Amino acid sequence: MAEPVLEVAELQVSYGHRAGPIPALEGASVTVGAGEAVAIVGESGSGKSTLAAAVMRLLAPNGRIDAGTIRLAGEDVTTAPERRMRALRGGTVGMVFQSPRAALNPVRRIGRQIADAVRAHRDVGRREAADEALSLLEAVRIDDPGRVARSFAHELSGGMCQRAMIAIAMAGDPALLIADEPTTALDTLTGASVMDLLGDLVKARGMALVLITHDIALASTRADRIAVMEAGRVVEEGPVDAVLARPASAAARRLIAATPTMNAPSIGAGARAQLPVQPVEEGAEPLLEVADLVKRYGETLAVDRVSFRLARGESLGLVGESGAGKSTIARLVARFADADAGAIRFEGTDIAAVSHRRFHAAPERRRIQLVFQDPGESLDPRRTAFETLADPLARMDRLRGSDLDGRIAELAGQVRLDRALLDRRPHELSQGQMARVGIARALALRPKLLVLDEPTASLDVSVQAEILALLDGLRRDLGLSMLFVSHDLAVVRRICDRALVLRRGRIVEEGPCGRLFDAPETDYTRALVDALPRLERQPADARRR
Structure with missing residues (x-):
């Protein structure tokens, strides 16, 4: 069996607080193979984004890894120095953030930001990096890459900013891509096109994908496996079909029941019911x-x-x-x-x-x-x-x-x-x-x-x-x-x-x-x-x- 691209084992993370450490992850474990898409789902506070930040070693200043291991492409990076992590970020693992406008530098043009990411992982000159930035903008299906490359983030739509963020994440040709709530800030059509793009890029390049989301419906259409988190632990994990048809954890059942979808699946007593609406009298003023x-x-x-x-x-x-x-x-x-x-x-x-x-x-x-x-x-x-x-x-x-x-x-x-x-x-x-x-x-x-x-x-x-x-x-x-x-x-x-x-x-x-x-x-x-x-x-x- 091929070595996993990502292997997290019994990870414990806490955040320092004046009243004492606050646990965020309490023994979380997940494995992702090459070419596989795994969705990590859970309610707010379940630990999903903390898990992603820990893998990237981008925890808040008061966050710390207390126990467990993180392996990227076989390398134990749990305690790797920051210099090594800078090489791995983008080169081995890339990340697409929830709010692209917040993640992009507001005072640098988009093309320059992508070119900087290229040069961080490849020994190329400015001209070659600029050309590669245009190629990456084309790869993420931006119709006018030259105009977008010359633009600042505030001059672009949310969907355009997210595509630029994906181009930056792809600049180092990573083996693993982590997408943290990539469609939350986008409208339905734009969100669908961004997820289509991510899926096609992962398939074409043979990358692994970790999708962090609270939307189990989105996960069901975009992932091979689902890992359900609650209170800092993975409480259920398995193929999409198995988790949806026979959810073993209360956390999965709550997510399925709460998901507002256009189709109402039959999942037993926990099936989502339409909320009642007040009828309006015909001809009312x-x-x-x-x-x-x-x-x-x-x-x-x-x-x-x-x-x-x-x-x-x-x-x-x-x-x-x-x-x-x-x-x-x-x-x-x-x-x-x-x-x-x-x-x-x-x-x-x-x-x-x-x-x-x-x-x-x-x-x-x-x-x-x-x-x-x-x-x-x-x-x-x-x-x-x-x-x-x-x-x-x-x-x-x-x-x-x-x-x-x-x-x-x-x-x-x-x-x-x-x-x-x-x-x-x-x-x-x-x-x-x-x-x-x-x-x-x-x-x-x-x-x-x-x-x-x-x-x-x-x-x-x-x-x-x-x-x-x-x-x-x-x-x-x-x-x-x-x-x-x-x-x-x-x-x-x-x-x-x-x-x-x-x-x-x-x-x-x-x-x-x-x-x-x-x-x-x-x-x-x-x-x-x-x-x-x-x-x-x-x-x-x-x-x-």
């Missing part, structure tokens, strides 16, 4: 009516004569690729941006015709609230959860003392946030807890419409399922309407009554979610549906790779 909405950014037409209606108590999804205009429409409706033309009538009042100053003093300001995509970035890092919730209540409702305390306690109960967490700042909360604080803040002024911009995009599937159930319950209990922006059709199908499909600023199709996604009428909607990962149970060579 709309809470929100958008007519011929237009928004330009320079020469780019971001929203092109968009019209739709949202009934009271209805949840309406906006779906499409990055750049389709979804988030722009959300910001226009919430008056975080001004429309260039068109009307936004909320309870009969055209709020698009009202100045910012007048709107923020009007009752409509209270009744329309926005929930942001990344709660970690939208919450003030200096304020506790209590202070975050207290701010709008003190300023807008003039609440003080016991009245303020009582209202904040009520909000915490509505979003199922432990009151003991109210004294914590964002960095002391989990992603799910921060999401609950963000929702509670939006509910503070008792709105009628919640505008939610990718509210679950940064969450693992288990927490995502909890937040979707929470939002659906709030909609029923409080009589809320929701405008729900997402690139994930499966999430929209799970929480929305109707959906609008957007492309290049225009609505290309709309209708009830069941009909729209089961029997799409346009090629574009069909492409979005087809690009979604499904929980697959078929031979590995029949899956999309």
Whole structure:
């Protein structure tokens, strides 16, 4: 049997803390052979990203390997000096990071960054390295490699940045590629194309692939084997078909049950059930009516004569690729941006015709609230959860003392946030807890419409399922309407009554979610549906790779 490209055995990793070391890996083991794709899946905090960082020897400064071994292509690198690791990174093992914009150098052109990676592992001159950078950009299917090579990261789309990151990872022709949540920040079509690219590169070059993901549906279509992690250990490992059909661990069963997919596989008592949605009465007077909405950014037409209606108590999804205009429409409706033309009538009042100053003093300001995509970035890092919730209540409702305390306690109960967490700042909360604080803040002024911009995009599937159930319950209990922006059709199908499909600023199709996604009428909607990962149970060579 050939020697594994990666062999991790009984690895223990901890992070130093003033209260004592915090264990992150507690005896994790995994093996990957040449040409094999292995997905490491698990909930947030299970240890998957720590495992990847340990293999690369890129742990945070307070992280340390306490026990176990890491072997790359037969070499024990558990205690290898940094000079040796710099040679192995890129040369033996390459890594594709979750957020390509954060991983790329913002002040160096893309071509230069790739060329630097080439020269780090090959004895070539600047000209030859620059030519190789262009060849690598072509290899990752970038249509205009010369333009991209001259560009900075902020001038490229998320998909382009991820392809550039893959080119850098491939520069040293590694034997092993680690992809850490490579599609989390991408829309469905772009994410599918990136995974197709990774699969083709691995197959063509005979590399091993480690896919780190919380999305077991994605893993099922892209891997030969799955390793399930929980509490710093690999609690289950095996071929994709076996793990999906007969999950032996509670962790695997939770991931499968929580995964929002367009097909609902029969896996026994743990099968995913559709969340209930509140029916909307025919002919009901709309809470929100958008007519011929237009928004330009320079020469780019971001929203092109968009019209739709949202009934009271209805949840309406906006779906499409990055750049389709979804988030722009959300910001226009919430008056975080001004429309260039068109009307936004909320309870009969055209709020698009009202100045910012007048709107923020009007009752409509209270009744329309926005929930942001990344709660970690939208919450003030200096304020506790209590202070975050207290701010709008003190300023807008003039609440003080016991009245303020009582209202904040009520909000915490509505979003199922432990009151003991109210004294914590964002960095002391989990992603799910921060999401609950963000929702509670939006509910503070008792709105009628919640505008939610990718509210679950940064969450693992288990927490995502909890937040979707929470939002659906709030909609029923409080009589809320929701405008729900997402690139994930499966999430929209799970929480929305109707959906609008957007492309290049225009609505290309709309209708009830069941009909729209089961029997799409346009090629574009069909492409979005087809690009979604499904929980697959078929031979590995029949899956999309």
